[in-house]
Amino acid sequence: MKKSLSLLMVIMLVLGALAACGPNREEGAGNNNQGDKEKTADDTKKPEKLIVWEDKDKAGWLDEVGAKFTEEYGIELEVKEVEMADKMKEQLRLDGPAGTGPDVLTLPHDQIGEMALAGHIAELDAEQDVIDRFSESSILAQSYEGALYGLPKSSETPVFIYNKELMEEAPATMDEVYDFATDFTKDGNFGFLALWDNYYFAHAPIGGYGGYVFAENDGALNPADLGLNNEGAVEGAEYIQKWYTEGLFPKGIVGENGGAAMDGLFNEGKVASVMNGPWSFQSYKDAGIDIGVAAMPKLPNGEPMKTFMGVKGWHVSGYSKNKEWAQKFIEFITQDEYAKLRFEQTQEVPTNTALVDDPAIAENEGAKAVAEQSQYAVPMPNIPEMGTVWEPMANALQTVVTGKQEPKAALDSAVDQIEQNIQANHSN
Template sequence: MKKALSIFMMFVLLLGVLAACGPKEDEDTATDTGTKEEETANKPEKLVVWEDKDKSGWLEKVAADFEAEHGIKIEFQEVEMATKMRDQLRLDGPAGTGPDVVTLPHDQIGQVATEGLIAPLTVSDETIALFSDSSISAQTFDGQLYGLPKSSETPVFIYNKDLMSEPPATMDELFTFSKDFTKGENYGFLALWDNFYFAHGIIGGMGGYVFNNDNGTLDPQNLGLNNEGAIAGTEYIQKWYSEGLFPAGIVGESGGSAMDGLFQEGKVAAVMSGPWAFQPYKDAGINIGMVAMPTLPNGEHVKTFMGVKGYHVSAFSKNQEWATKFVEFMTNDENSKYRYEQHAEVPTNVALIEDPAITENEGAKAVAEQSQYAVPMPNIPEMGEVWKPMADALQTVVTGKAAPKAAMDSAVDQIKQNIEANHSK
């Protein structure tokens, strides 16, 4: 009797244990199934990506890899990035015929974010850590991340190896070389320093700045374009022109083509230009070398402007979560390296800086090194008020029509007026 009772009690206890376990296991199973079903239900059949003109070839492989992993087709279209992408998004986005993912130069981010054309991104700290701090800063506006970097570019020192055996380490050395080399139609070094994009390298390296950077937030009310450093930088620029080291023909809108023509004709030993010039110079038969810019007379590096291209999620996309996943996929280390190998645009992934694909390429190495000293062009809308006043001021300086301080003071006054008129809340 006792034995039978004992067996009965054990059976009851076993039923209790099974009852306790059963619902939990069912609940876990239901949760897993529900998550998978929800993910499948929210998964689009395709994502539409707008890539830059003549730059979509690399996406064939990457799109196929993403589709194989997630079952989502990637449809990519080419739209010219610098001028047409933003305008087309303004039209197609609200109409429901736009893309899920776009690519833009970072200095447009403030404007398109303010207009509500792109969505803030939510990604992990691990993802952010893949990229250089400066390139992530370039993709950030008003404290929010709006994209992930795909590549960067900045001006570097390009020289003709047949005319200059070794690149100078300092601008003082370059100045001395230019004084000796510049005769007739031959010039030692040329730069478009009446153009603020290039002149910022000198002005910034001497201590000037556009907008004060307060812990990652740019203050458009705090301009540093006529401070002591900015004046010193402008005076240094003026020195090259007043000494006759730059020809009068490289001022204004035609300056770039004039400088390129002289270099391609073998009449210039070195220029300050960007990676967009590498191939045209090679095609012209010039034996070019590329390095970071020589250091300034104050011992500081030339603080060039850096442009960062990125991928962004359209605010009109109905699949923003999956679009974000694809942006992360496109910009991971493996795919960023593959994109560089296909299109030669230097990625900002930290892990790739020392990769042989970069270090063994002279141009890519120069851009990567100079990028360490560069600053992202301000991406706030107020930057649009800076370019023309600064160009006007620099041109009056290099043509001897105004002293540096007076020109910079005038430019800052005009910029402040423009910001007040067009951006006051």
């Protein structure tokens, strides 16, 4: 992506991670074929209702939009909130085969490969005018093996968030952040905090120094080529280690409770700045913090932080008996006016290209920061092998930040474990 593009156009240029061929689909899973491709929702028997799963605490906007869909098509909606990142896919695996699951659900794009292979989500047959509603790259992020499995809902990437009462403006470089933190960190106060024992966030400095998950070639990811312990990855891990060994990060922000501990300190006014995602904006504001938001400062090597980017999407369950109408529903709710309404209520930035210059987004500091950081963001791989990466990398990073192991040895161990897991679980 070129720096010459406008910042707000950049948010629409989310690089999709397309996968190579995978193993056979699970027996008994939902049917991805959808039967006759020429059959449309108007030709099929209209259901009395559709069951829709939206993310936790994000369904309010569907009261208005759902009512309009019901008015136009005469189909009632049953909306249920299910935590998206972890619980959505697991609940579908249980409820789908039992016939109690949803017709429509929402997932982060890095889960698409796994869910498509298993038949848990259905392939879509959208018309070109619907596809053209979104940025090309966000459509690619919703695709797997060349087939479309969802329509984009929003995109996100971590950014730099600061307390304006403690920090006048966002520094341009991490060297400046380091100098500020060195002076500010004392008596239970901290200049900057990040969850760098969590690989989702740690990828930013590791990637900025040259590490990568899977090598990419013409949009295809090669799970046999890992860059998690190369020279750049080790240098990035050494940079992370520095913040912990010098006492600039408290010991309490390591592990599963790290996020809550960091947010608690920031909400208490004890932290000047943090690295976090747009999902945190509202909770910080609700705590009474006057936040500023900017792209992540550049690393000491002069390179930008390569944060992970995710594209959330709407999907049709592979088990739904109303696939055509379920697709019609997600085409309806992702129209520009409804995507804007959802943004206004959830602050999750849509990828509808017609909304690029809409004041609701263009004049929003958080959305602008996400757009700028998106110039450098790397999409989380959506191939199933990515599932083998998270735990070994978290374990490696935690041994590094707690001083139990040096970066090179820790990353070598993580890569060995990842390679073994890929061989055991994903080899043909």
